[in-house]
Amino acid sequence: xxxIVNKSFLHQATLDIGADTYTSAFRDPAIVPTTTEVxxxxxxxxxxxxxxxxxxVFTASMYQxxxxxxxxxxxxxxxxxxxxxxxxLPGVQGVFTIIVIIKPVQVGGATNAVAESPISLPVxxxxxxxxx
Amino acid sequence: MSxxxxxxxxxxxxxDTIKPKLPTRWRVFPTLTAPAKLTVPAVYVxxxxxxxxxxxxxxxxxxxxxxxxxxxxxxxxAGARAEDNADAAVLSLIQALDNSDQLFxxxxxxxxxxxxxxxxxxxxxxxxxSTVPDTTT
Numbered sequence: 001x002x003x004i005v006n007k008s009f010l011h012q013a014t015l016d017i018g019a020d021t022y023t024s025a026f027r028d029p030a031i032v033p034t035t036t037e038v039x040x041x042x043x044x045x046x047x048x049x050x051x052x053x054x055x056x057v058f059t060a061s062m063y064q065x066x067x068x069x070x071x072x073x074x075x076x077x078x079x080x081x082x083x084x085x086x087x088x089l090p091g092v093q094g095v096f097t098i099i100v101i102i103k104p105v106q107v108g109g110a111t112n113a114v115a116e117s118p119i120s121l122p123v124x125x126x127x128x129x130x131x132x
Numbered sequence: 133m134s135x136x137x138x139x140x141x142x143x144x145x146x147x148d149t150i151k152p153k154l155p156t157r158w159r160v161f162p163t164l165t166a167p168a169k170l171t172v173p174a175v176y177v178x179x180x181x182x183x184x185x186x187x188x189x190x191x192x193x194x195x196x197x198x199x200x201x202x203x204x205x206x207x208x209x210a211g212a213r214a215e216d217n218a219d220a221a222v223l224s225l226i227q228a229l230d231n232s233d234q235l236f237x238x239x240x241x242x243x244x245x246x247x248x249x250x251x252x253x254x255x256x257x258x259x260x261x262s263t264v265p266d267t268t269t
């Protein structure tokens with residue numbers, strides 16, 4: 001049996017939205033899967049688990065930017081549209097392409113802290129991996 | 133943020149930001165100058181730390197939090213009058229800081245006394261700055 005060395009990495013993704021790169025607009029980005037689970041107990045008493053279809057959401061904290069080039073401003077205007085995000089991981093970990101539905105982001109927040117908005121956007125279908 | 137608010141010029145930026153909001157006769161030193169023989173209240177800017185966090189939250193790439201200690205020193209050395217002037221001076225400085233953008237002071241200011249006898253206050257100030265100038269604002 002081979003010993004596989006795990007190539008773990010520091011998570012430092014780059015994010016392209018449409019044709020532009022917005023990496024510095026986010027921290028802690030993630031594509032989060034949710035899978036429903038049920039289990040039934042049959043007549044013999046055995047528990048049989050089932051899983052449903054996985055859905056995904058794109059989560060992050062966005063640094064608000066309401067200037068002309070700001071993503072926060074752009075998303076407030078683009079509510080309900082679908083946009084493509086290319087989520088590139090370091091090295092040869094690859095690129096995940098997702099299509100998300102845009103929602104407006106929170107304005108403001110804590111005083112004397114950098115203005116951030118929590119992001120949670122539904123992903124259409126599944127992430128598509130490609131080599132980087 | 134103004135295009136001048138970059139890390140390499142942040143001491144001068146802080147001076148330029150607060151100087152117009154202070155009483156006109158005050159002096160502001162943007163460097164670690166040895167205290168001169170004072171005749172008017174003076175603010176000394178001590179640049180003490182750079183950080184990639186504000187309020188425990190990491191900053192975006194290109195943003196830097198610069199920490200300062202501002203020391204406001206009055207020329208008087210003793211007596212109730214001197215203490216009154218020192219307290220009035222810190223109030224003026226706090227009001228100037230409250231009226232400035234992209235910085236905040238606190239959480240607390242502490243009183244100090246120089247070896248030469250002058251009274252003053254020391255206020256921590258955090259300035260949000262960037263490694264390169266913003267081009268779009």
